[in-house]
Amino acid sequence: MTDGPVVFDPSDFGAIPTSRSLRQWMRTTRRRHADRSFWQIFEDVYLVLFTLAMFGATAGNVVRHLNSNAARCTSYTCGRLSEWMPWIMVPLLLAITVRMLLAVGPVSASRASGFWLLATPVNRAALLRPAYRLVTATVAVAGLVAAAIIWALIGSSFGVVLEAAVLISALLVCAAIATVWAQQSTRRSRWTLRVADLLLIAALVPAAILAFQHEPTRNVQTANVVLTFAEMEQVSAFDPGGLHLLVVCLVVVVLCLGLTTITSRTLDRLGRSSVIAGGELLAGLAGAASSLDISMLGDVIAGRHWRLKGRVRSRRGMGSRGGAIVQREFWRILRWPRRLVIAGALLVVPYAVAGAGFDVLVPIAAAFAGFIAVRPMLDGLRTVCRSTGLVRAMGMDLRELRVVMAVVPGLFAVLWAGLAFPAIGSLSATFAVAGGVISGAVRQASARPPTYSGPLVASPMGAIPPGLFSQPARGFDLLLLCLAPVLLNLPPLWVVAIPAFVLTVMFSVRPKTD
Structure with missing residues (x-):
């Protein structure tokens, strides 16, 4: 044997498997070791879906009632709110999305995956692509729901609510893609966080302007008219408004899919340490959420921040x-x-x-x-x-x-x-x-x-x-x-x-x- 660096030779170990074959093998192995039947899993899923349906119906009814009240408002205050709300909420949603995703990764993997899979010659981008797609889809759905609720609460019509939800969801998806790009370098992450801080400051300026404006003596009608479900069915895609909304949705979807596809090809540049750190953070957050300890959630995020920072410059203390x-x-x-x-x-x-x-x-x-x-x-x-x-x-x-x-x-x-x-x-x-x-x-x-002593309380969740x-x-x-x-x-x-x-x-x- 000669001294020198170790060179990987596929002939010694066989062909490198594809990520799809690895995921299929892991799925088959997990199913073989499953100890729960389909009906047992279906009962838990049914309870979750039933709870979400009940909560969604109640929340939707409340939002629709508030939308009707806001649409009938004729005061100058309602006009100011509908005018300044986009300038406050859009930077705020972007900043929250960027900070939350960078705190997690946004692309993450468990320590087992990082040790057994990411350290192998298997294509890393293909292994991380499912997690990346899940993050992007989650951000898109969350942005769609949040924007729809916000614009519905200020009395906007159905077309305006849908268009605002689509556009803001696209902006949040672009922000998620930017965080994936920033995760590839520590310097990029620092600059992206600074941009998020500037967005938070930008949301403060219109709020201060809105608060210090004085109401005039006369009222101005500026609120939109709410559309009922019967009126929503009369909106056709061939109308000018419906056609405009359809074109906007198609353009936004094509743009987001193109950016998502381009960024997915750069996932092999992600460092294994940053990906594993995000998986550990998610595991810690899951443990804190299971114990309903809100303070522990902040502790997990703070612990990850100081571990990544490593060290700080010490200062001499004073007093006693x-x-x-x-x-x-x-x-x-x-x-x-x-x-x-x-x-x-x-x-x-x-x-x-x-x-x-x-x-x-x-x-x-x-x-x-x-x-x-x-x-x-x-x-x-x-x-x-x-x-x-x-x-x-x-x-x-x-x-x-x-x-x-x-x-x-x-x-x-x-x-x-x-x-x-x-x-x-x-x-x-x-x-x-x-x-x-x-x-x-x-x-x-x-x-x-949290204490676990004492008798247990029966609930639908156990x-x-x-x-x-x-x-x-x-x-x-x-x-x-x-x-x-x-x-x-x-x-x-x-x-x-x-x-x-x-x-x-x-x-x-x-x-x-x-």
Whole structure:
């Protein structure tokens, strides 16, 4: 034997199998080891389809009712909403799509596939093509449904809703294709994320303009007329409007299919590490979703981000005990500046609701948006509350640590609520929003892991531990409790007193760890 690099010779191992033959062999092997009959699988699928049908019918009826109400609206506010909504929602949907897909991959594979298949001489593009097509189809359907619901809620006609849904779905498919292109290089991924941040900022500008516009003294009729199902049947493809819609749909479908086909030929450039990382993330998200632990979903994404980042530049700390922890929490938040950009972009929510004329819903919209903005900044508190050894190493009581580690996120929540004050319009309501955001985010971050002890509860999905039902509500319960006096239109004294009492009780009680 001579020294040198190992060269693959097909004659030593046989011909390289095609990806189609491999997938067929794996499908046959799985069917041989299946331990469930067709009727058992059909029962589960039937329950899922029946639930989706019931939910879809209920949601569709609600959307149609809101569409009818919005179509009959003659106020200037309805006209402003229908005019500015595309400039707000289109950049927002594009940014959310890009960020979510880049967080996952978007093309991903399990660790087993990456170890046994992607490391072989088999054509990698052919192996990854089914996952790529599934992602593209999912984005197309999700964009179609989301756009149809949004444009139906502002009172658009059936033709306008369908055309907007098709165009926005095509835009989201193009965004998904761009993320596949960006996944092939780390530099491309960074620049694509920056573009997503710019889109989030672009959605904030028209929302602020919409919120600060003044309503004139006279009303202007700008809403469209809703089409009933009987009128929808009268729309023919040979009419000018129907022909225009048909041409638009054909052009969009051909364009998306062409871009999808071209990009599928470049899947062999995807690195095996990035593809496997996406599969591990999906597995972690599935585990977190099965336990109904919302905080764990964020932990999985944050863990993948820091593993890919690898290292950061260390900084020398100052002070001792509580002061040192506050300083370290401040620097830890600044190490992920994109979260601050997202938090700033979430200001679009209260301003958009205020500009739309729904003044009653502004506090609750601002509270939920602020909760989403502040909660990722409490990852340190969640880590401490889930590790008894780390609490002992810091030499402080868990109650003291919760207060200290909530200082920086609490100040940011106050700043965020202050920036949303022009939309909220009331100082007491702004205090209630800030108090609800702080208390809810801290409660969810310091909550115990789900418990599986105790008797099980029977459900159509099987036996479920009762401790899982309280997991999604943790944090949101205190948020709604602080907003209750605002929603009930109580005097300003109660609006301030109840959130202050909730904050006092929460920070004075020691969180449970077992």
